[in-house]
Amino acid sequence: MKNIGINTVSALIIPLVILLAAGAALRKKEDVFAAMTTGATEGLSVIAKILPALIALLSAVYMLRASGAMDALAVVLAPAFRFFGLPPETAPLILIRPISGSGALAVGSEIMGKYGADSLIGRTAAIMLGSTETTFYTIAVYFGALHIKRTRYAIPAALVADFVGFVVAAVTARVMYVG
Amino acid sequence: MAMAFIWIGIVLFSLVFSLFAGTSAEVGKAALDGATAAVKLAIEILGPTCLWCGVMEVMRRGGLADGLSRLLRPILTRLFPSTRHNADALTSVSANVSANLLGLGNAATPLGIRAATAFSRDAAAGVATDDMCMLVVMNTASIQLIPSTVAAVRSSLGSAAPFDILPAVWVTSIASVTAGICAAKLLRRLWR
Numbered sequence: 001m002k003n004i005g006i007n008t009v010s011a012l013i014i015p016l017v018i019l020l021a022a023g024a025a026l027r028k029k030e031d032v033f034a035a036m037t038t039g040a041t042e043g044l045s046v047i048a049k050i051l052p053a054l055i056a057l058l059s060a061v062y063m064l065r066a067s068g069a070m071d072a073l074a075v076v077l078a079p080a081f082r083f084f085g086l087p088p089e090t091a092p093l094i095l096i097r098p099i100s101g102s103g104a105l106a107v108g109s110e111i112m113g114k115y116g117a118d119s120l121i122g123r124t125a126a127i128m129l130g131s132t133e134t135t136f137y138t139i140a141v142y143f144g145a146l147h148i149k150r151t152r153y154a155i156p157a158a159l160v161a162d163f164v165g166f167v168v169a170a171v172t173a174r175v176m177y178v179g
Numbered sequence: 180m181a182m183a184f185i186w187i188g189i190v191l192f193s194l195v196f197s198l199f200a201g202t203s204a205e206v207g208k209a210a211l212d213g214a215t216a217a218v219k220l221a222i223e224i225l226g227p228t229c230l231w232c233g234v235m236e237v238m239r240r241g242g243l244a245d246g247l248s249r250l251l252r253p254i255l256t257r258l259f260p261s262t263r264h265n266a267d268a269l270t271s272v273s274a275n276v277s278a279n280l281l282g283l284g285n286a287a288t289p290l291g292i293r294a295a296t297a298f299s300r301d302a303a304a305g306v307a308t309d310d311m312c313m314l315v316v317m318n319t320a321s322i323q324l325i326p327s328t329v330a331a332v333r334s335s336l337g338s339a340a341p342f343d344i345l346p347a348v349w350v351t352s353i354a355s356v357t358a359g360i361c362a363a364k365l366l367r368r369l370w371r
Contacts, residue, residue: 014342017325021234024241032237039236042285043229047221055217060189062213066205067197099185109220109332117338126333126344130326131351135319142315145292149305153366154312158319161359165320168354172347 053102061092061106086170089121093128094166098135098159105129124173132165223335224328231327235283244281248273258317258360259310261298268297272314282323291318309367316359322352 025032064070070092078088086094093111097104108129115121135158143151197206238244251273256262262269271294278287295311302308307315326348334341 013325013345018234021238021241021243024243025237026241028240028242030237030240035237035240036233039233040229042236043232044225046232046285047225047228051217051221054221055214056186058217058220059210059213060186060193062209062216063193063197063206064189066209067193067202068200069193069196072196096185103185105328105332106217106220108329109336112332112336117333117336117341122333122336122338123344123347126329127347127351129332130323130329130344130348131321131355133319133321138319139315141288142292142295142311142318143307146295146299146311147305148307148311150307151315152307152312153363153370154307154315157312157316157359157362157366160362161316161320161355164358165351165355168351169347172350176347176350177343 050102050105053100054106057100057103058106058110061103061110064092065110084167084170085174086166087121087124089115090125090128090166090170093125097128097132097166098162099137101134101137104134120173120178123177124170127169127173128166131169132162135159135162220332220335224331227331227334228328231282231325231331235281238281239283239286244274244277244283247277247280251276258313259298261301261308261310265297265300268294268310271297275314276317276322279318279322280324282325282327287318309363312367313360313363316363317356320352320356320359322356324349 022032025035074088074091077091081088081091089111093104093107096107108125111125112122117123117126135155139151139155139158142148143154193206194203197203248270252269255269255272255276259268259272262272271290275287275290275294278284278290291314295314298308298310298314302311325342325345329344329348330341333344
């Protein structure tokens with residue numbers, strides 16, 4: 001029964017967001033359709049930009065999975081993951097998330113495909129992807145642009161945020177979508 | 180360069196592991212399957228991604244990004260003390276945070292770097308200030324309101340309601356950002 005409530009709310013959020021955006025733009029006398037297509041063109045270049053990395057990484061991830069190493073890795077890491085309430089199946093995603101955005105997208109969609117997008121593990125992977133960022137990439141961009149050499153506590157604090165994100169993702173998936 | 184090592188590492192590790200596990204044939208085939216899967220994935224998420232980028236652009240032109248950043252100011256002056264006497268930094272930080280909330284990643288990064296540049300005015304060269312660290316921590320923790328790419332992947336994989344993860348993503352994001360902010364505030368006492 002709980003699922004019905006969440007589904008109705010999130011089903012309504014999307015059309016409402018679109019309507020709100022269009023209404024606000026119309027009030028400012030903006031050409032809504034032109035804005036829409038300009039943005040969509042940017043989406044096109046976003047996908048074009050990540051596709052080469054996606055090909056390289058999914059190729060590698062598929063090899064890793066086919067070799068059986070991923071399963072072995074999950075078995076080795078299982079006790080540590082279970083201690084924090086993390087499903088061991090999400091181990092590859094957690095390991096790559098802070099390093100590569102397209103890699104995490106590739107690994108995440110692999111997990112969702114294998115276990116099912118609406119399964120508990122698939123949902124956990126989706127929530128993890130949606131609520132964390134590519135930490136090391138962001139840090140490199142910001143401090144690189146400013147020529148900062150002493151980053152002080154930025155990296156540990158950012159990793160604390162990632163870790164809490166993973167643990168809470170596993171909890172919310174279990175509490176909000178099971179039963 | 181880091182990505183190169185990780186990529187080669189994964190390939191090498193799979194190869195060596197497959198020799199021991201006797202799965203070499205599968206690994207060879209998987210390399211090509213992975214490339215095909217990447218293109219399929221890209222095509223399947225292309226439509227929803229373009230749709231959302233379009234909606235976000237409509238939002239931006241409708242002034243929703245500006246409205247958000249006005250709303251955020253009282254909170255941001257607390258998180259970034261130097262913005263109280265640095266109006267330029269405050270404008271950039273609030274624009275950066277609201278772009279992140281709307282999922283405008285491409286717009287958020289240059290705004291964030293502008294804010295960080297404004298912070299660097301009262302800093303020793305090459306050393307990150309407290310406000311800079313806080314800004315980086317907030318940008319490494321995702322605060323996106325609508326994770327559209329993930330939803331696009333879910334819908335391509337046959338999810339019944341791709342956006343039903345929204346409440347969980349919000350709870351998780353809030354927990355993660357709060358943890359990052361607290362960690363930054365605690366650690367700044369130890370790091371001099």
